Amino acid sequence: MSAGGTNPFAPGFYEGNRPRVVTSRFGLEDSHTIERYLATGGYDGLRRALGRAASEVHEEVKSATILGRGGAGFPAGNKWGLTPAGVWPRYLVVNGDESEPGTYKDRLLMERDPHQLIEGCLIACYAAGLSQCFLYIRGEMALAQERVAKALNDAYAAGYIGRNIMGSRFSVDIVLHWGAGAYVVGEETALIESLEGNRGMPRLKPPYFPAAVGLYGKPTIVNNVETLSNLPWLMVNGSAAYTAIGTATSPGTRMVAVSGHVKRPGVYEIVNGTTTFRDLLFGEEFCGGMREGRTLKAFVPGGGSAPWFLPDQLDLPFEASQVGPAGSMLGSGAVMVMDDTTDIPRAALTLTRFYAHESCGKCTPCREGGTWLERILSRIVDGKGTDADLDQLLEVGGSICPGSFPHASSEALGIPAVPFPYRMNTICFVGPSAYVPVHSALTLFRSEFESRVTRRVRIPVTAAGGGE
Amino acid sequence: MARLSDENTKLAREIIARYPKPRSAMIPLLHLAQEQDGWVTEDAMAHIGELVGATPAEVYGTASFYEMFKFHPVGKYVINICGTMSCALMGAEDLMHHAEQKLGVRMGGTTEDGMFTLERAECQAACTEAPCLQTNYRFSFRVTNESFDSLVDDLRAGRLDNEVPSHGTVARVRQSIPPDRQAGIHPPDEVRDAPEWFDGRPAL
Amino acid sequence: MSTGTDGTGTENEVPSDPNAVSITVNGRAVTARKGEMIIAATDREGEYVPRFCYHPRMSPVGMCRQCMVEVDGPRGPMMVVSCMTPVAEGQVVRTDTEQVKRAQEGMIELLLANHPLDCPVCDKGGECPLQDQAFSHGPGESRFVEEKRHYEKPIPISDLVFLDRERCILCDRCTRFAREVAGDPLISFTQRGNNTQVMTFPDEPFSSYFSGNTVQICPVGALTAQPYRFKARPWDLEQRESTCTTCSVGCRVVVQSSRDEIVRYQGVDSDPVNWGWLCDRGRFDFQAVNSANRLEKPMVRVNGTLTETSWTAALDAVARAMRESAGSVAVLGGARGTNEDAFMWARLADAVGSTMTDAQLDDGLPASVFGLPQATIDSACASSTVVLLAPDLKEELPVLHIRLRDAAAHRGVRIIEVASHESGLTAHAWKSVLCEPGTQQDVVRSLLSDPTVRAQVGSGPVTVVAGRPNLAESASFTVAAVHEVLSAAPSARVLPVLRRGNVRGALSVGLAPRAGNDAAAILDAASHGKVGCLVLLGADPLTDVPDAGLARRAVSGARFVVAVDTFLSGSAQQADVVLPAAAFGEKEGTTTNLEGRVSNVVQKITPRGTSRADWMVAAELMRLLGQDSGVTTLAQVQQMMSSSLGSFGAAVVSPDARRNGVLASSPPAPPAPAGAGAVPRNSYDFRLVVSRRLYDGAAGTANSPSLAGLAPGASVTLHPLDAERIGASEGSTVTVSASGQGVRLPVLCSGAVPRGVALVPFNQPGDDIRSLVSRGSDVTDVRIEAK
Ligand SMILES: Cc1cc2nc3c(=O)[nH]c(=O)nc-3n(C[C@H](O)[C@H](O)[C@H](O)COP(=O)(O)O)c2cc1C
Ligand code: SF4
């Protein structure tokens, strides 16, 4: 394949000479074995952590401000601090349910460097006083499950997990758990429901969050795989070294998957805060530009749930404080690129169909609205839509997310950006996410819809007659 | 059809013992049942209910929420072709069309010989390798019509028997915690205090 | 047309200062209660917020998203669900903004998107929250032109309930009720997203004793009750609030009728009693009131056969018999009627100098239990320890079971159970000891000698729930065990759980044993020809007295038998005179529940045929006997009661008897006799336990077509190892015998009974176990052979 060539052991991964915090071993064929891991400084971070007081380790993580990589971007150290004092036990649940459209990184981290993740879990447990860890891997990830299972078995045998870890007083169990196919289970409260053996329906009850009331009603830290994989490096190199990479507000690196119409779709560990979307999409050491003779039409900056960007936004860096006001979010580090050949309504449909299909069914707007959006959209795509359907799409969207909805600015259309986030009538973000692509596509490419639909006057159908 | 075999029941008890509450083992046990029979039978669900302390209705309620569990027999190989955005942008629709032609079944259908079940799937976390598919949850990347055909031929000829177990088996490696290494699992309500190592002093 | 299941339960509580929270609702300053959800506060303020999934008696799920309101937040006003957002100091809530209106309309439109809108043919039409709120808070039109969801039209999910998944709006009310309140999670959401649907497991019906409640709380017509389907339309229903007298919990209900026929009961949320819930037996046995088998005319025995006659002739015959048997008139029963009925019959007994009255049939506890410090349902549920020395409450007093289950499962009350087989509460018990009949006292003693148990019992208020767990053992064992607890926890209170509807009322107003003559003594006297006139006041000794032989000898031994009843019971068939009685819903009055709560029952339809209220019959007889009480109206009866019965009488006439009822203390009873000690097992193999099931041969059930089929039938349950030992197996038939008598019963194997115990349900279709029960022995030991 083209320049550099994708990594033979980590399909889709490109190295390049950049700081590598979590992917340093990806180039080694046997990176997933405990032998290789130990031979390359494995479990040193844990040894150093155990040599210090838990509170110090926690402080170290705090000062590094490792932004959560699961989508919400909440600093890990601070999250650990949210557990109520004196309530025990506390649990760690590792979110390895990676299923956000466009997202491809956690699977690699689990397949290529399972021990790094395990070491990260142990450090987190030690720092925050968590007495059991559940490593929840997405059900469809057979290889990741096998690699992590093997790694856990080896680590237990070698004394890195379980009773008196590395001969210390520290003891904790890590249990491998796996799902069975439901995107919404990635949402942390749904993840906990699922781990309790229930239907994976979010149970968000403000003001309670998992850190206060989580698994079995006990304080529970939910962290993403990539987030935790940063910890071993941090323990060895220190927070100063970590914050030296990237910017003050977005330190360190992050893994980003770029998919779609670029020359070199792939997974890259990029420097947080400074790298721009232009670097990533057009830089030679990254995707190397659009496919031959094609131009950029639009791109999704942060996973299927993120409002779309236009070429206008290319110079934004991976920095939440700049992407938010521009009308979208960085989310889960997934960029999906559309070139000028893209059929926009159809592209939007593939995402809306996804979220409608993945609704857990709890919230009326998501369950009914999501499907309704999908039905209208596919009618339009099939050329059976009317102009009334376009307004209807926005009407239904309004029932999912009240008020103004974020979108990018467009010089060509002469519209300013509406900043992220949106207001919502649902419990979690699946409902709104079904509307995101519809709204972005319709706002930024309305003409492509209008050319698809026939003008027709709408005949309203009156509602609930009801007996009389 | 079948409740869990004695051997699997033993395994089930082992899995249950890893959790502070038995019910947490529900999904792993459903996988175990599917591994045993290729799909999840009513008897197995009833049995799992007995093992984790739930009614069959609750077990079915949980099981039917999740994509992977099948409640009727499916092919030896379930081929999931991803149709979400990145894959769609890279031609997933055409691939699906070709697959239907090649196997002679519509999406969701199973071939006469019971070898293949074809399904449209959602994002499989391989977006950069689009279009992609999974055969019993084993990946194929940047799939072309040709590579799809040879995949099917290889599976039919049994050339991939070592890579791809028949439907029901996901991971072929299981976690097993040596009793002497286990830190100890306790019902959440029986734990009152912080772990003794969490006392402000270094653990090492 | 609200039947009270929403809201009313939380209304009468007033916020107490320490946990008062000040918020503003639509600009108005409001005091809310700490921890409550916004919707509870707005309800109290009369600011109605539309809702579907919210139910004040269940935990919030925020599923329908209909109850959106606006709350000022850090980033300006936010939309929140009022059913899951707790009130907070200084919170600014708006229920009336454009945003809110828009959200509510949007939600209705989405809910209607897949709703069939078949209101004209729907049982719920006219009383449907979805329909009502579609009018009050809906957009007025639907723009949904896509194909709607389709499911097979109504499917039976149990013998009593039908489910129409097309109408379902997935509010999680029925499923939450089954899981959280009833503890029978036999229905569950299945599938996901837009395909989510409520279902049972294949071939495992929603056979819960409480299934009818799901029909009542369903906010659409998705769940319908077989006994009510297509019976009436809400707009031609009339209703009055009353009290269920099927058992002694005394749940508040509304009795609904159409064209002078009772068509439905709905639970009313009475805070101290039933919280809006009913059991299916109480909910559906109105069918018996409408039964074609009801007695309509008096009958007298003319040369051997009962022949219809006039009231005058029948009453003359009774009066003559009473006059002739001066001093030897006995009155058994009265627990089925009102306080007023029992009161007038007690006065009649006085008038004829009777020393033989008892409202129980040797199947309860000595009335002396009322002499012990009394608990209430609420106080029991608020105590720290509940000691169960009772039958399976789920089978006998279902809604009390629900209250105690809630207390144990959600409020940290610890239950200590001592029984001869597992009960519906065993799963929630802190400690449950299964013991052989007769050994209760010893078991309790050794339990209380355990330090942890003593610590628990000493940790706070203790309630002893005392009933008759086994009709094949003497009540004295339970009484002895109760005293054992009282001696260890002197401040403990007792909640007597006697099953019959108004048994406590009847005993309290004068139909209690006199001069030590309880039912057993009376029956014994009768069997020796010492009873001149035996009045069976809604009592059927031949079916209900545990010692069948004694009952048979008594009924045939009494010189003259009068049956006052709604049906021609087994005993009534033997009577010399049968008088048709007005049934529940056909007469006014008051009733008394197991905790001594007096509340009213109402007349909704005209009495069947020529039947009359029991009190009228008594008054008429007194006149004929020349002892006219002068009463001709119910009001006069209640006047007499209030002047002669102290606090009890006051309760009867109190207006509160028309709402949640009034607690009345019963007249002081003689101290309970210290009960018998354990009885050594004789040479026989098994010790017999005969206990009631919810559905049995009782008239109310047998004459309600939809319930009649639910009686499980006679059987004997053995521990699997015992069954194996005698060569029996599940389903095989065995002979259970004692003292020459034998019955043939099918075997059930279950670990729910301890070894050495044989459990047989009472009054079931099949061989009658009572032929083995003899009053002579305190326990019943039987031999069981697999031949
Ligand atoms: C619908 C939905 C899906 C999500 N899916 C994932 C996921 O697949 N993996 C993940 O790590 N976080 C996911 N999240 C975010 C989690 O809720 C949670 O914020 C995250 O796991 C916290 O870990 P972090 O703080 O390390 O990022 C999802 C959130 C939502 C609302
Ligand atoms: S928004 Fe959708 S997925 Fe999320 S909780 Fe509501 S119904 Fe479930």
Ligand code: FES
């Ligand atoms: S969109 Fe196909 S794997 Fe992600």
